[in-house]
Amino acid sequence: MQLLFITGLLGVGFASYENQKLLECHVLNKEQAKAFINLDVWSFNTEAKNLTIRTVDNSELRLVQSKARCSVLEQDLSRVIDDRPLFQPTLKKAPSYRTADQFFNNFQSYTTIRDYLKTRAAAHANIATFIPSIGKTHEGRDIFAFKISTPISKSPKKAIWVNGGLHAREWIAPTASVYLIHKLLTEANTSYVQNLLNVFDFHFTPLANPDGYEYSRTPGNRLWRKNRRQISGSVYGVDLNRNWDEHWGVIGSSTNPRTETYQGPGANSEPEVRALAKYALSISNRYGGIDVHSYGQYILRNWGWTEKLSQNEKVLEPLGKLIQSAFKTKGYSYTTQTSADLYPASGALDDWMAAKAGLVSFTFELCPTQFDNNGFQLPPSQIVNCAEGFYAGFLTYAKYLAEHYDIPYNPPIAR
Secondary structure (H helix, E strand, O other): OOOOOOOOOOOEOOOOOOOOEEEEEEOOOHHHHHHHOOOEEEEEEOOOOEEEEEEOOHHHHHHHHHHOEEEEEEOOHHHHHHOOOOOOOOOOOOOOOOOHHHHOOOOOOHHHHHHHHHHHHHHOOOOEEEEOOOOEOOOOOEOOEEEEOOOOOOOOOEEEEEEEOOOOOOOHHHHHHHHHHHHHHHOOOOHHHHHHHOOEEEEEEOOOOHHHHHHHOOOOOOOOOOOOOEEEOOEEOOOOOOOOOOOOOOOOOEOOOOOOOEOOOOOOOOHHHHHHHHHHHHOOOEEEEEEEEEEEOEEEEOOOOOOOOOOOHHHHHHHHHHHHHHHHOOOOOOEEEEHHHHOOOOOOHHHHHHHOOOOEEEEEEEEEEOOOOOOOOOOHHHHHHHHHHHHHHHHHHHHHHHHOOOOOOOOOOOO
């Protein structure tokens, strides 16, 4: 079986996949699984207790095999890479998309996404605002935002923030976030969306890691995860979902810059994280927050850094089940659980949303399932169906928040 969920060298530019291996390892429990937190773990089947792990050299291979019973899924990843077509590099000039059908036929570049959102805002100027920049990346790209708001409202009106694309290789996350904007604008005159717009402003930062995203569009780097901070020489990147100042550096992150989960030199050290945090905290009457990722089809609730339950568990757990049912109406089976039940991770945005921004927050891990060999490389033909599922889940989430307008603040808990 040819496996497609493969990344490049940890923390560096593409060089060679020769002799890198992909393993499936069986663990007895979650405690044993934690031994692999700082390695390149692609999936964890919590029911079967199997992890898919990539090893980059013989020392990592020996380490993994000493800690669990493993079988080799791919002996030499270069053979898989060699079979793959080169991916389209960033276009010098973004094409003009007149219809959403054309735009969502493929995964678009940073420039194309930006220009598309400008066009949509201009076409819906009565309710939509394109915000050109809330901050800049290491490479000087603008992080843009988008707002949908109507003057007719319940007073005081609250706000929901949707973030996408913290991890560069998760192309469906920004694409589905833009699709959500498209659908809300297209259906703004329907009673369902009107009712939501009467009580909420919607804020979007659909492409939170532009540098990493564009780098992942260049040949040989499709599955780059981090941003593009230069650490030293050819070593690059901080994991933007381990850099937030909410129990930063406690668990599930690494101090080694060459690893995929490198937490950075300090909490909020990255300009992308600082820009997003500043923007989120500037939102008046903020109430809800969703961080969009892929893959695995999970609806994840607080907390991620600890297995202790949130004080809002009695709200979040049934809400997760409602969202799960909404995805199912579009033919998708999602699992709902706490983030720590998937794998523990600190310094993550969804925990920051709850603890520091006071939001009713979730992480959505979108298509495909953890068993799908496409992994991060969702075929473009599946974009719209996957995004339709996300839209259904989001509407259910927003409707629940509209009907429960006083969910209490979810304060951080001690270690």
